[in-house]
Amino acid sequence: MIEVTFHNNLRVMDNAVFASAMRKATVIAVAQTPSLETAQDIFRYLQLQRLHKELAMLGVPLVLRDEVEEDAASLLYDSSELTTKQGTPYKMFTPFYKACRQQKVRELIAKPAPQKAPYETEFPQLALPQWAQKLADVWSQDVREVVEGFAVEYYGLGRDFPSTNAVSRLSPYLAVGAVSPVQLYQRFGHNASFIRQLIWRDFAYYTQRYYPTLASEPLREQFAKFPYQRDVAIQRVWQRGETGYPLVDAGMHELYATGYMHNRVRMVCTSFFTKHLLQPWQDGLHYFATHLVDYDEASNALNWQWVAGTGVDASPYFRVFNPTIQQKKFEADAYVAKWLPADYTAQPIVDHKTARERALRAYETIKGEN
Numbered sequence: 018m019i020e021v022t023f024h025n026n027l028r029v030m031d032n033a034v035f036a037s038a039m040r041k042a043t044v045i046a047v048a049q050t051p052s053l054e055t056a057q058d059i060f061r062y063l064q065l066q067r068l069h070k071e072l073a074m075l076g077v078p079l080v081l082r083d084e085v086e087e088d089a090a091s092l093l094y095d096s097s098e099l100t101t102k103q104g105t106p107y108k109m110f111t112p113f114y115k116a117c118r119q120q121k122v123r124e125l126i127a128k129p130a131p132q133k134a135p136y137e138t139e140f141p142q143l144a145l146p147q148w149a150q151k152l153a154d155v156w157s158q159d160v161r162e163v164v165e166g167f168a169v170e171y172y173g174l175g176r177d178f179p180s181t182n183a184v185s186r187l188s189p190y191l192a193v194g195a196v197s198p199v200q201l202y203q204r205f206g207h208n209a210s211f212i213r214q215l216i217w218r219d220f221a222y223y224t225q226r227y228y229p230t231l232a233s234e235p236l237r238e239q240f241a242k243f244p245y246q247r248d249v250a251i252q253r254v255w256q257r258g259e260t261g262y263p264l265v266d267a268g269m270h271e272l273y274a275t276g277y278m279h280n281r282v283r284m285v286c287t288s289f290f291t292k293h294l295l296q297p298w299q300d301g302l303h304y305f306a307t308h309l310v311d312y313d314e315a316s317n318a319l320n321w322q323w324v325a326g327t328g329v330d331a332s333p334y335f336r337v338f339n340p341t342i343q344q345k346k347f348e349a350d351a352y353v354a355k356w357l358p359a360d361y362t363a364q365p366i367v368d369h370k371t372a373r374e375r376a377l378r379a380y381e382t383i384k385g386e387n
């Protein structure tokens with residue numbers, strides 16, 4: 018008998034460890050007992066319910082444990098051996114991307130045949146508090162429906178425009194492995210701009226393997242001395258979506274209501290937090306970690322560092338997004354109208370120009386270091 022852990026790969030299709038175990042012996046599936054603390058916990062609970070049914074159809078029981086050893090997340094390419102010509106790890110995305118694209122994507126792994134007749138069991142039903150029930154309603158769709166509903170042909174042109182429905186919204190499913198990147202490649206592999214984003218996810222894992230402290234320490238070491246001005250009250254204003262910058266506030270409301278935020282808006286909110294408000298990126302990263310349904314330690318950390326300017330392949334520090342211009346440039350008025358509360362009256366907590374200059378002065382103090 019073999020126990021197979023399901024944590025980062027909550028699926029029976031294209032699951033190498035599960036398929037191989039099913040070939041060798043009788044399998045028992047093991048997963049962590051669902052908890053209801055973070056947004057992702059709620060999403061994981063929904064996905065476990067589905068997985069439980071799929072396993073039962075294959076005659077595989079699912080046992081819940083308080084602690085499980087996590088299985089490795091599934092990536093698009095095997096980048097474990099990829100290095101630059103000098104034998105050092107890639108620090109820049111584009112050369113990493115090109116190196117990946119020269120490799121072959123592995124074949125899909127078929128769903129195993131049933132080991133016993135299907136059986137009927139009940140998955141433990143948890144009483145969801147109201148906030149969790151709301152999230153569960155937003156994310157009730159099965160991954161197959163989300164894949165079917167995604168019109169990849171509009172992706173490249175539309176992905177930066179939050180008011181359109183051009184992005185896939187597959188991130189939570191990828192984060193818990195309800196679908197694998199290779200399954201998505203089979204379907205959407207002809208669309209280079211979509212595949213490029215999946216490779217950003219690979220790059221986040223790759224970077225974290227070489228820099229295990231990615232979520233806590235700046236990749237550019239001089240930023241350890243950056244004069245952030247931690248202020249919990251200011252952070253709360255940002256969290257509540259009351260900064261007075263409509264795009265930032267709409268994003269924070271979307272996050273709170275759905276556990277998701279459009280990527281373009283994530284960048285604006287994150288930049289605002291670290292640069293306009295001079296708050297340490299690690300604090301914002303932690304807030305995202307508990308509120309995102311698609312929370313993924315590597316992707317979250319890489320992106321926070323990228324926007325905060327502390328990453329190796331980061332946008333330069335002096336690139337301070339102007340939230341008002343971003344709203345215009347990416348035609349986000351409809352998005353803003355959708356997510357801001359009807360009684361929204363917040364006034365700007367900081368003046369853009371003054372805040373930008375303050376951020377650049379703060380940067381000057383560490384610029385020459387290292």
Ligand SMILES: Cc1cc2nc3c(=O)[nH]c(=O)nc-3n(C[C@H](O)[C@H](O)[C@H](O)COP(=O)(O)OP(=O)(O)OC[C@H]3O[C@@H](n4cnc5c(N)ncnc54)[C@H](O)[C@@H]3O)c2cc1C
Nearest residue numbers: 184185186187188214215218280283311312313316317320
């Ligand atoms: C500050 C910040 C924090 C983030 N935290 C997370 C996180 O915790 N988990 C997470 O999955 N993504 C994170 N992202 C990346 C990105 O915002 C989301 O992956 C994307 O918005 C998810 O929506 P989608 O599935 O519709 O994306 P699509 O645009 O449809 O992209 C398809 C898939 O590609 C991957 N992807 C896309 N963009 C990125 C990216 N920049 N970095 C890594 N992978 C990417 C995701 O798996 C995504 O599902 C973060 C971005 C920022 C700026």
